[in-house]
Amino acid sequence: MTTTDQPLALGIIGAGIMGERLIGAIHGASDSPVRVAALWDPSPEALARVGAAFPAVPQVADSDAVVAASACVYVASPPASHLGYARAALAAGRTVFCEKPLAIDLADARAFVAEAGAAGAVNFPFASSPGVAALERWIAEGAVGTPRRLSIAVAFARWPRPWQADAARWLDARAEGGFTREVVSHFLFLARRLCGPLDGLAGTVSFPEPGRSERAIDVTLRAGGIPVTLTGRVGGVAEDDHNTWTLEGDAGAIRLRDWAIAERRAPDGTFTPAPDALPNAEVRPIALRRQLAGVVRMTRGEPHHLATLAEALAVQEAVEGILAL
Template identity: 70%
Template sequence: MEPREQPVALGIIGAGVMGRRMLDAIQALTVPGQGAPVRVAALWDPDPAALERAGAAHPRVPRAADAAFVVSSSECVYVASPPASHIGHARMALAAGRSVFCEKPLAVDLAEARAFAVEAGTAGAVNFPFASSPGVATLQRSIAEGAVGTPRRLAIEVGFAAWPRPWQVDAAAWLDARAEGGFTREVVSHFLFLARRLLGPFDELRGAARFPEAGRSERAVDARFRAGGVPVTLTGRVGETAKDDHNTWTLEGDAGAVRLRDWSVPERRRADGTFEPAPNAMPNERARIVALQRQLDGVARMARGEPHHLATFPEALDVQEVVEAILAC
C-alpha cells in the first residue's frame, strides 16, 4: 500500500466570509482515516472580533498574531482579506518561497496587478470556484455532447435586490465603496472567468456603468464584448429584482442552448424554449462546498508544483482588465 501524501500546510489570512467558508470546507474534508489535501497551519485577521468568530466555530485552528507568522507557518498562503491588501500579503508569501491562493482581484490598482501577474509567474492561483464547480462540469459535458453546436452568443445577467447582499453587510465598508467594491468586481467577475475559461480571450469591449450615489459602488452595468470570438452581452442591476442574488450564464448555438442558473444549476433548453435542470443539479449551498473542496485539491497540487485546474494569475488578470474597463466607462 502506497503511503498517503502529507497534507499541505495552508495558512489563511482573513477570517471574513470567504475565510470561514474555506475553514468549513477543510473541516468537512477531514474524515477520520481518510485525511485531507490540506491542513490549516495558522489563521490571522487584523480584526480581533472576526478572528474570535472564526476561532469559536473552529477551535482547533491555530490563531496567529500577525500575517508574517501565517506565512512562516505555511507552505501555501490563502489570501482572503479585502482587495486592497491582497497584493501585499501575496508578495510577502512569494518572497518567503510560499505559493499563493488568492481571492480576486490581484490588486486594486490595475497597473500593479499587471506587474504582479508577471513577477509571480506560476507560483499561485486565484479562487474562482467555477474552475471546480460540479454545475460547470455538467455544462461542459453538455457542450461536448453537442447540446450547443457552434456557439453563436453568450448572455450574462445578474441581479440583486440590494447591494451588498444581506450576508455581506459586515463588509459593506469596502464592498459598497467605489475603489474596491461593487457587484461587477465581486460577482460578475466569476461569470467573466467562466466565459474566459470555456470560450477564450476577450476583445472588442463596449460598456457603461452607473454610479447614482456618490462614493458608493455601481447600481447598473451594461457591456458588449467577445470571448473567443463569441459575442457576449452583460447586464447587471441592483434594485430591479426581489431576489437577493439571481444570475444566469446562457450560451446559445446553432444546435441549442445551455445555461448555468443561480451559481450552480446547469440547464438545457427544451424544444418549447424553456430550460430543464440537469438530473444531478444541486442547490448552491451544497454545490459551493463541493467546489471549494475540489479547489483545495487543486491548491495541494499547486503547492507541490504539480499540474492543477485552478484559475491562473493571467486568467484572473484578463478578467480584471474587463471588469475595470466596464467600471471606468
C-alpha cells in the same frame, strides 16, 4: 507516510466570509488534503467569530506568522491588501492562493503576475464547479453546436447582499467594491475559460450614489469572438442574488443558473436542470474541496485546474474596463 502524503499546511490571512467558508470546507472532510496551519485577521472580532466555530484552528499574531507556518498562503483579505500579503508569501518561498481581484491597481496586478509566474492561483470556484463540468460535457457532446451568442445577467435586491453587511465599508465603495468586481468577475472567468479571450468592451455603467459602487451595467463584449451581452442591476428584484449565464448555438442552448444549476433548453423553450443538479448551498463546499485539491497540486508544482494568475489578470482587465466605461 512520505512528506507529500501529509496534508498541505495552508495559512489563511482574512477571517471574513471567504476565509470561514474555506475553513468549513477543510473541516467538513475527514480526508482533506489540506490542514489550516495558521489564521490571522486584524479584526479581533472576526477572529473570535471564527474561533468559536472552529476552535481547533490555530490563530497567530500577525501575517508574518501565517507565512512562517505555511507551505501555501490563502489571501482572503480586502482587495487593496492582497498583493502586500501575496508578495510577502512569495518572498518566503511559499505559494499563494488569492481571492479576486488580484489588486485595485491594474499596473500593480500586471507586475505581480509577471513576478509570480506559476507560484500562485486565484479562487474562482467555477474552475471546480459540478455545474460547470456539466456545461463542458454538454458542449463536448454537441448540445450547443456552433456558439452564436452568450448572455450574462446578474441582479440583486440590494448591494451588498445581506450576508456581506459586515464588509459593506469596502464592498460598496468605488475603489474596491461593487457587484462587477465581486460577482460579474466569476461569470467573465467562465466566459473566458469556456469560450475564449475577452475583448471589444462597450456599454454603460451607472454610479448614481456619490462614493458608492455601481448600481447598473449594460455591456457588450466578445469571448473568443462570440458576442456577449452583460447586464447587472441592483434593485427591482426580490432575490438577494439571481444570475444566469446562457450560451446559445445553432444546435441548442445551455445555461448556468444561480451559481450552480446546469440547465439545457428543451424544444418548447424552457430550461431543464441536469438530473444531478444541486443548489449552490450544497455545491459550494464540494467545489471548494476540489479547489483545495488543486491548491495541493499547484504547491507541488504539478498541473492543476485552478484559475491561473494570468487568467485572473485577464478577467480583472475586463472588469476594470467595464467600470471605466
